[in-house]
Amino acid sequence: MNNNSYPQEYAANIAGRVSQTMKRVYVNMTLALVVTAFVSMWCAGSEAFLSFVFNNRWAMWGLLIAEIGLVIGISAGINKLSSAAATALFYLFAVVNGAALAPIFLVYTGASIAKTFFITAGTFGAMSVYGYFTSSDLSKVGSILFMALIGLIIASVVNIFAHSDTLQWIISIAGVVIFVGLTAWDTQQIKRMAEQMPEAGVGRLAVLGALSLYLDFINLFLYLLRFFGSSRD
Numbered sequence: 001m002n003n004n005s006y007p008q009e010y011a012a013n014i015a016g017r018v019s020q021t022m023k024r025v026y027v028n029m030t031l032a033l034v035v036t037a038f039v040s041m042w043c044a045g046s047e048a049f050l051s052f053v054f055n056n057r058w059a060m061w062g063l064l065i066a067e068i069g070l071v072i073g074i075s076a077g078i079n080k081l082s083s084a085a086a087t088a089l090f091y092l093f094a095v096v097n098g099a100a101l102a103p104i105f106l107v108y109t110g111a112s113i114a115k116t117f118f119i120t121a122g123t124f125g126a127m128s129v130y131g132y133f134t135s136s137d138l139s140k141v142g143s144i145l146f147m148a149l150i151g152l153i154i155a156s157v158v159n160i161f162a163h164s165d166t167l168q169w170i171i172s173i174a175g176v177v178i179f180v181g182l183t184a185w186d187t188q189q190i191k192r193m194a195e196q197m198p199e200a201g202v203g204r205l206a207v208l209g210a211l212s213l214y215l216d217f218i219n220l221f222l223y224l225l226r227f228f229g230s231s232r233d
Contacts, residue, residue, distance in 0.1 A: 014195050017194060017195070017197070017199065017202065018191055018194040018195055020202060021190070021194035021197070021202050021205055021206055021209070022132070022190070022191065022194065022209075024202070024203070024206035024210075025190060025205075025206050025209040025210045025213065026210075026213075028087070028090065028206055028207060028210035029210040029213050029214045029217070031091075032090060032091060032093075032094035032210065032214050033094075033214065033217065033218075035091060035094040035095060035098065036094045036095075036097050036098040036101065036218070037098065038098070039094075039095050039098025039099055039102075040098040040099070040101045040102045040104070040105065041102075041105060043098065043099050043102035044102040044103070044104075044105035044106060045105075049099070049102070050102075050106075053102075053103075060100065063096055063099055063100040064100065066096050067093060067096055067097055067100060070089055070092060070093040070096065071093065071211070071215075073089060074086060074089050074090060074093070074207070074208070074211055075208065075211070078204050078207070078208050079204070081204065083203030083204050083206075083207065086203075086204055086207040086208070087203075087207050090207050090210060090211055090214075093211070094214070097218065101218075104222075104225065104229075106232070107229070107231065107232065108225060108229035108230060108231060108232065109229075109230045109231075109232055111230070112225075112228060112229045112230035113225065113229065115228055116221060116224050116225045116228040116229060117221060119224055119228060120217060120220050120221040120224055121217075123180060123220065123224075124183055124213075124216065124217050124220060127180055127181075127183040127184045127187075128183055128184065128187045128213065130184050130187075131183065131184030131185060131186070131187030131188040131191075132187050132188070132191055134184070134188070138184060138185045138188050139185075141181060141184075141185060142181075142182070142185035142189070145178055145181045145182050145185060148174065148178050149178055149182070151174075152171060152174055152175060152178060155167065155170075155171050155174075156171055159171060168226075172223050172226045172227065175219065175220075175222075175223035176220065176223045176224060176227075179216050179219045179220040179223065180220065182216050183213065183216045183217075183220065186209075186212045186213055186216055187213065189212075190205070190209035190212065190213075193205055193209075194209075
């Protein structure tokens with residue numbers, strides 16, 4: 001056998017593993033978004049759920065804490081969890097997030113939510129494709145975006161008490177820019193990890209990658225909704 005065939009075979013194996021991983025990432029992410037959408041719509045139409053949430057202020061905080069706990073649990077324990085367990089926790093997170101997002105159907109019209117979803121999908125898709133195929137190293141951009149994300153969180157907390165409309169618009173614009181960039185960066189990171197990940201770790205990486213891109217999509221959607229959403233009032 002020609003020695004030149006070994007590098008070609010190795011490259012083909014890596015390409016196949018990357019392709020397999022990315023397909024599983026996008027399938028998991030898409031299914032999680034569908035779960036979130038259906039749970040959110042069901043909760044928004046459930047008088048019992050809405051009555052419970054509005055009469056118990058701690059309920060939304062409980063959902064938020066549960067979301068944070070699940071994200072930390074999946075991310076920190078991904079190497080210890082089986083692929084099945086990680087996937088189950090990921091979809092549980094999608095369910096909890098769907099319940100937490102139910103109020104948006106009471107604030108915005110269904111048509112504007114749908115319009116924003118498709119705008120988000122188009123923007124996300126374009127940036128994810130860019131992140132996958134670009135030859136540019138986005139590592140430095142990713143570091144900057146991560147620091148900007150921390151600043152965004154701090155500004156959001158401050159504005160809870162400041163109630164500044166101007167600051168809210170700045171936060172919304174910054175949020176869109178940050179999560180557009182993070183979509184490309186996360187996609188490139190997942191691809192690079194897939195190139196180095198052994199076959200046995202593909203399932204867990206697919207879940208972790210799906211979680212990262214799911215969070216990018218949801219946050220981008222929520223920030224864009226502040227621009228394109230039409231109030232029910």
